[in-house]
Amino acid sequence: MAKPEFTNTVVVRALPEQSDPDSGQHAFAYTITIHNTGDVTAQLIARHWVITDAGGHVEEVRGLAVVGHQPLLKPGERFEYTSWTRIATPHGTMRGTFFCMTEDARPFDSPVHEFGLTTTSALH
Numbered sequence: 001m002a003k004p005e006f007t008n009t010v011v012v013r014a015l016p017e018q019s020d021p022d023s024g025q026h027a028f029a030y031t032i033t034i035h036n037t038g039d040v041t042a043q044l045i046a047r048h049w050v051i052t053d054a055g056g057h058v059e060e061v062r063g064l065a066v067v068g069h070q071p072l073l074k075p076g077e078r079f080e081y082t083s084w085t086r087i088a089t090p091h092g093t094m095r096g097t098f099f100c101m102t103e104d105a106r107p108f109d110s111p112v113h114e115f116g117l118t119t120t121s122a123l124h
Contacts, residue, residue, distance in 0.1 A: 004102045005038035006073070006110035014119045015084060021119075024088040028117045031082040032066075034098070034110070036073035041103045043072040044079070044110075049096040051117075054089035066098075091118040 011031045018027035036042060049061040064070070071079040085094065095114035101107050 002040040002102075003038050004040050004042045004100065004106065004108045005036070006042065006044070006098060006100060007035050007037045008098075008110065008112055009033045009035075010112065010115045012115060012117060016119070018084070018086070019119070021090065025086055026088070026090050026117075026119055027084060027086045029082055029084045030094070030115070030117075031080060032112070033078055033080045034071070034073070035078045036075055039075050041072065041074045042100050042108070043070055043103075044098050044100050045070055046099040047096055048099070049085075049094060051085055051087060051092065051094045053087040053092040057088060059087075085117070087117060091116065093117060 013029050015027035015029050019025055044066060046064045047066055051059045067081045067083055073079060093114050093116055096112040098110040100110055
C-alpha cells in the first residue's frame with residue numbers, strides 16, 4: 001500500500017519591528033518548508049499549533065489551510081510559507097500538526113516538531 005508522508009523544516013527569526021518588549025509583546029516569523037516524502041499525492045488541509053511562552057502560558061491555534069493555502073503536493077514536491085506569532089516573553093516554543101489527506105481520501109497527520117522562539121537579546 002502506498003505511504004503518505006510529509007516532512008518539514010522550520011526557520012525562525014525575531015521581528016523586533018513588530019515587538020514591544022515593554023508591553024510584553026515579542027513577535028517572531030517562521031518559514032516552514034513542507035516536503036512530500038511519501039509516494040502518493042496528498043493535500044495539507046488544516047493545522048494545529050501549540051505555542052508556549054517562557055512563563056508557561058499556552059495558546060492553541062487551529063484552522064483550515066496555512067496562509068490561505070491548502071497545497072496539493074505530488075511525491076517530491078515542496079511548499080514553503082511564512083507566517084508569524086507573538087508571545088509575552090522573549091523566548092518560548094512552538095510545535096504542531098498538519099492534518100493532511102491523500103487523493104483517495106485517507107487522512108494522516110504530519111507533526112511539526114518543537115522549535116524555539118528566541119529574540120537575539122534573550123541570548124545575551
